[in-house]
Amino acid sequence: xxxxxxxxxxxxxxxxxxxxxxxxxxxxxxxxxxxxxxxxxxxxxxxxxxxxxxxxxxxxxxxxxxxxxxxxxxxxxxxxxxxxxxxxxxxxxxxxxxxxxxxxxxxxxxxxxxxxxxxxxxxxxxxxxxxxxxxxxxxxxxxxxxxxxxxxxxxxxxxxxxxxxxxxxxxxxxxxxxxxxxxxxxxxxxxxxxxxxxxxxxxxxxxxxxxxxxxxxxxxxxxxxxxxxxxxxxxxxxxxxxxxxxx
Amino acid sequence: xxxxxxxxxxxxxxxxxxxxxxxxxxxxxxxxxxxxxxxxxxxxxxxxxxxxxxxxxxxxxxxxxxxxxxxxxxxxxxxxxxxxxxxxxxxxxxxxxxxxxxxxxxxxxxxxxxxxxxxxxxxxxxxxxxxxxxxxxxxxxxxxxxxxxxxxxxxxxxxxxxxxxxxxxxxxxxxxxxxxxxxxxxxxxxxxxxxxxxxxxxxxxxxxxxxxxxxxxxxxxxxxxxxxxxxxxxxxxxxxxxxxxxx
DNA sequence: CGAACTTTTGACAAGCATCAACACGTGTGG
DNA sequence: CCACACGTGTTGATGCTTGTCAAAAGTTCG
Numbered sequence: 423x424x425x426x427x428x429x430x431x432x433x434x435x436x437x438x439x440x441x442x443x444x445x446x447x448x449x450x451x452x453x454x455x456x457x458x459x460x461x462x463x464x465x466x467x468x469x470x471x472x473x474x475x476x477x478x479x480x481x482x483x484x485x486x487x488x489x490x491x492x493x494x495x496x497x498x499x500x501x502x503x504x505x506x507x508x509x510x511x512x513x514x515x516x517x518x519x520x521x522x523x524x525x526x527x528x529x530x531x532x533x534x535x536x537x538x539x540x541x542x543x544x545x546x547x548x549x550x551x552x553x554x555x556x557x558x559x560x561x562x563x564x565x566x567x568x569x570x571x572x573x574x575x576x577x578x579x580x581x582x583x584x585x586x587x588x589x590x591x592x593x594x595x596x597x598x599x600x601x602x603x604x605x606x607x608x609x610x611x612x613x614x615x616x617x618x619x620x621x622x623x624x625x626x627x628x629x630x631x632x633x634x635x636x637x638x639x640x641x642x643x644x645x646x647x648x649x650x651x652x653x654x655x656x657x658x659x660x661x662x663x664x665x666x667x668x669x
Numbered sequence: 670x671x672x673x674x675x676x677x678x679x680x681x682x683x684x685x686x687x688x689x690x691x692x693x694x695x696x697x698x699x700x701x702x703x704x705x706x707x708x709x710x711x712x713x714x715x716x717x718x719x720x721x722x723x724x725x726x727x728x729x730x731x732x733x734x735x736x737x738x739x740x741x742x743x744x745x746x747x748x749x750x751x752x753x754x755x756x757x758x759x760x761x762x763x764x765x766x767x768x769x770x771x772x773x774x775x776x777x778x779x780x781x782x783x784x785x786x787x788x789x790x791x792x793x794x795x796x797x798x799x800x801x802x803x804x805x806x807x808x809x810x811x812x813x814x815x816x817x818x819x820x821x822x823x824x825x826x827x828x829x830x831x832x833x834x835x836x837x838x839x840x841x842x843x844x845x846x847x848x849x850x851x852x853x854x855x856x857x858x859x860x861x862x863x864x865x866x867x868x869x870x871x872x873x874x875x876x877x878x879x880x881x882x883x884x885x886x887x888x889x890x891x892x893x894x895x896x897x898x899x900x901x902x903x904x905x906x907x908x909x910x911x912x913x914x915x916x
Numbered sequence: 917c918g919a920a921c922t923t924t925t926g927a928c929a930a931g932c933a934t935c936a937a938c939a940c941g942t943g944t945g946g
Numbered sequence: 947c948c949a950c951a952c953g954t955g956t957t958g959a960t961g962c963t964t965g966t967c968a969a970a971a972g973t974t975c976g
Contacts, residue, residue: 471905489815492824492901497815511804519808519906546793553800556807557758561766563810568736568744570818571862575932577739606954615818620932622956654739658718659766822964853922867964869924885973
């Protein structure tokens, strides 16, 4: 059911940054049968606790993963951008331990877990590539634990903004320090372990300090050095290879 | 350089809970050449930022991974027990994004990354098994983000105690609700994003409520139901298959 | 037996949450 | 096309959870 216009190429490109693949591996990956799903903002792809037998890749738009806490609070555990694989954990174990939801409207490539597993079993190099991509995910999780656990509000938000800047730059979605940030302040709070009100005040503070500016749905980094200093941001954990300074 | 008395069997057993392996896969894993390293409590195995070309497995004792924040604070991102693979991310990427340190004295099996990678490339099923184990790790990270981000002190600590109870039970280190907990209150604080002082007060509170009791280096769960309620603990994220009630 | 670490306690401060209200923009249905 | 509901951003007042600082008591180990 591969779409005509769209392909898994952006996902493959990302994988190939870290692993050398043969032409056959490439072909095998690009030939993975997938269903394209166009979703509106807020659409829920997977719900925590439900069975999950598919894995997806983001073709356009933003998605995020989150968990619901007993008291009703919500924690966003990752933000996924174009080219990111999504939900590999859920798919391989068969049960979702977190929900997956669209942050903006966009489209996903949905791949049945069985198909993915078959190809992975046949092509060790491909399996390694996807494995590494999940390890990067894991590394980002580790950084988020530290972010939420040991940084104050200014630092948490700055760190999140830095991470998104670098990741979006890697997929060409950053232009002269500006990028789309389709997160509401409530979502930023859910990602950083803060309340929307406090996020609001902290962002105002960052604006007043001249570190960033932002309108409705985008952010401009006015002073990258200051932002990374405040956030204690070191991009090593993203394992993107050589990450140059923000241009 | 395989030790005579000890082997990677506990690690393999853990892997085999989730994946079917052939005899050849088993043999290949058990024949992985490793160096046994006996370390004292507090010994540092890997330091954040250093090159890392080995991966380890815990043969005895407790280890932990942690990150250092710009302001000097520390965040523990995982606690590793017998049979856990350690540092796979560091090894595969070649640079450590977190430190690894012994929590108690104990011994590790240290495997060169190159060897591991070779065997993984040759044996897709084994690669898949190790991959899944890193995905479980990742799932635990996700839960920790939520723990630190959205739960209060009582819940955070209770959740940590629940997780350790379940994981230690899985490797036979829990006896009638009691298990070794070789963490200082400062380390518990570093794992939960709290200060040692507040950890102290919160644990006293849990003791007074009759939920747990603890002496120097061990914890006894007096009321499992209450502890899981307070912590909002659901073991699904550990992907241990059927996890029965605490016995 | 003393040094170093860990647990415990108290007083106080601060960061962030909570609650409540209002402003603003957007889309929708009457 | 306007009215209105709704989501989001903003502001203020207030309070609680947790952090900070400091010191004493208990513990471990050479």
